[in-house]
Amino acid sequence: MGALHRVLTTAVCAATVALTGCTSLARDEPAPTAAPPTQRAPDPATTVLSPADAEELQAVLDQVVSRYAAIPDAEVAARGVTAAIVSDQWSWSGAAGADATGTKLTPVTSLGIASVTKTFVAAEVLLLARAGKLDLDAPLTQYVRHRLTANNATVRQHLSMTSGVPDYGPGDYATLDRALGAAPGRHWTAEQALSHVSTPISRPGTYDYSNPSYVLLGQLIEKVTGQPLATVLRRDLAQPAGLPRIAFQDGEKPRPPIARTRNPVCGPAFDGFLPCRAIASAEAANGGATADAPTVARWGYQLYGGRVLPPELVTTMTAGDGDYGLGTRRFSLRFGNSPAYGHDGNFPDHCSILVAIPERRVAIAVLVAEGNKNAGAIASDLVTAALPLLG
Template identity: 55%
Template structure:
C-alpha cells in the first residue's frame, strides 16, 4: 500500500506544541490518510451517484440486479449515501438500513490479529497451533498463512453447508460457539504455504485466537479495539451484538420468522468470525476508509495486509485496476439474501460500499457503474 500524507495532516499531528523540528517519516514508512470528511455531497453532484444505483432495481432478476440496494462513499472532503428499492419483505430501504455483509467481516478479524501482533501479543510467523490447538491447526500453518488463506484448511463443503442449514432450522434461536461451528468442517488438511484456498473455517480459528489472547468474546474485542476507535456506530458483530434498526429483513427458509438477527441467531453465530457482521453502507465505507487509510491500526500493519503477489493479502482482496480508480483494496461478501462489496482506493482517498438485498449477485459490474459516476467528482 502506497500513498503520500498531506502536509496538513502533519501539522495537525504536531499541533501547537511550540518550536522544535517537525518529525518526518522515514521514506518507506506508510502514512495515514487525513480524517474522513464530514460535509455531505451537494445534491446536484449526488444525483449521478444515485442514478448509478437506481439502475440496479430496473431488472431485479438479472445476474447483477437486485430488489434493492444501498451505497455510500467516504472521502477526505465529503460523504454521500443513497438507497433504492426494498428488502425481501417489500419495505423501502434507507441509506442506513443494516444488512448482513458476510465476508467483509474478515477485514475486522485480520485487522484485530494484526493489531495484536503489533502489540507483541502474538507472532505471525509461529504456527497457529501454538495458540489454538485444534485438528484444523495440526499442519502447523502459521498465523500469517491463516490470514492469507494459504494454510491449506478446507472450506465448508456443500454437505457441511447443508448441515449448517439443518442446524439453524432445528433451533433458529440457538447460540453456537466458534469452536462448535467447526464441527461442520469436513475434508483434509493440506500442506501449508503452497496455494491460496479460500477458507471460512480458517477465519473461525483466527476468531478463536482473538478470544484467547484478549480474554473477551469476539464481538467485545472487535468493538473495543476497532469499531469504537473507527467511529462505527451502526455495526453489529453477531450474535454478540444485535443489528440496529432499520434492518433489511431476510427470507431465509432455514431460519423461520425474523428474530432480529441476520438471517437468524443460529446462522449468525455459526458464521460469526468469517461473516457475522451486520451494518449499513455508510458504516462499511467509513470502516474501509479508516482501516485502509491507516487510521485504526498502524499504517505499516495495513501495508502488510495489502501486500501480496496474488489477489488476496491478509484478510483483504486486492482489486488492482479493475474499478478504474486505481489500486483498490477491500472485500466482497455474500449471504443468502445480501451481496456486498467494499473497495478503498487510498491514492484517491476514497472508500465505497455497495450492499444489495439479494444474495449471489454479480456485484462487481454495479460497483464499476458507481465508480464511473464517482470518478469526475474526485478531481
C-alpha cells in the same frame, strides 16, 4: 447450493470487479507483489455531496432496481440496494428498492456484510501481534488446539488463506443447514461450526479460500484477549473508527432499521439477528457482522487510510503475491489507475463489497438486499460516476 451457503462463491463479487472494470488499464496486468507504503489519510469529509452531483450516483442504484423489475435473475439487478462513498472531499449515501419483506430501504438500513467481516478480524489479529500478544509467524496451534490446526500452518497463513484448511464443502453446508434449521434461535459456538468441516487439511502454502480459517482466527482473538470477539472488535476497531452502527453478531444485535430476509433455514420468525441467531453465531468471525453502507465505507476509508491501524500494518495487510493479502482482496483491475483494496461478501440473503482506493482517498460500499448478485459491477459503476467529482 444450500440456504446457508454464501462464500463458496464469494470470489464472484471480487471477480466481477475485474471483469467489469472501470478504466482502460490492461486486463492482463498482474497485481503488484508489494503494496505501496501507506500514508495516513486526512479526516473523512463532513461535507455531503450536493444533490445535483448526487443524481448520477443515485441513478446507478435506481437502475439496479429497475433491471430487477424486468429481469429478476440478472446479476446486476436486485430488489434493493444501498451504497455509500466516503472521501476526504465529500460523502454520499443512497438507497433504492426494498428488502425481502417489501420494506423500503434507506441509506442507513442495516444489512449483513458477510465476508467483509474478515477485514475486522484480520485487523485485530495484526493489532494483537503488534502488541506482542501473538506471533504472526508462529503456528496457530500454539494458541488454538484443534484438528484443523494440526498441519502447523502459521497465523499469517490463516490470514492469507494459505493455511491448507479447506472451506466448507457443499455437503458440509447441507448438513450444517439442517442442524441450524433445527433450532434457528440457538447460539452456536465456533467448535460446533467447525465440526461440520469434513475435508482433510493439507499442507499449507497454497491459496485456497477458507472460512474455517477465520473461525479459527476468531478463536485466537478470544484466546489471547480473554474476551468475547464482539467486545474486542468494538473496543479496538469500531470505537476508534467511529462506527456505532456496526454490530458483531451474535455478541451484538443489528441496529435498526434492519433489512429483513426470508432465509429458509431461519423460518418465518425474526429473532433480531440477520438472518437469525444460529447462522449469525456460526458465522461470527468469518461473516457475521451487520452494518449500513455509510458505516462500511467509513471503515474502508479509515482502515486502508492508515487511521485505525498504523500505516505499516496496513502495508502488511495489503501486501501479497496474488489477489489476497491478509483479510484483504487486492483487486486485479485498479479503479482510476490506482490500487484498490477491500473485500466482498455473499450470503443467500445479502451481497456486499467494500472497495478502498487509498491513493484517491476514497472508499465505496455496496450492500445488496439479495444474495449472489454482482455487487462488484455496481461498485464499478459508482466509481466511474464518482471519480470525476473527486477532482
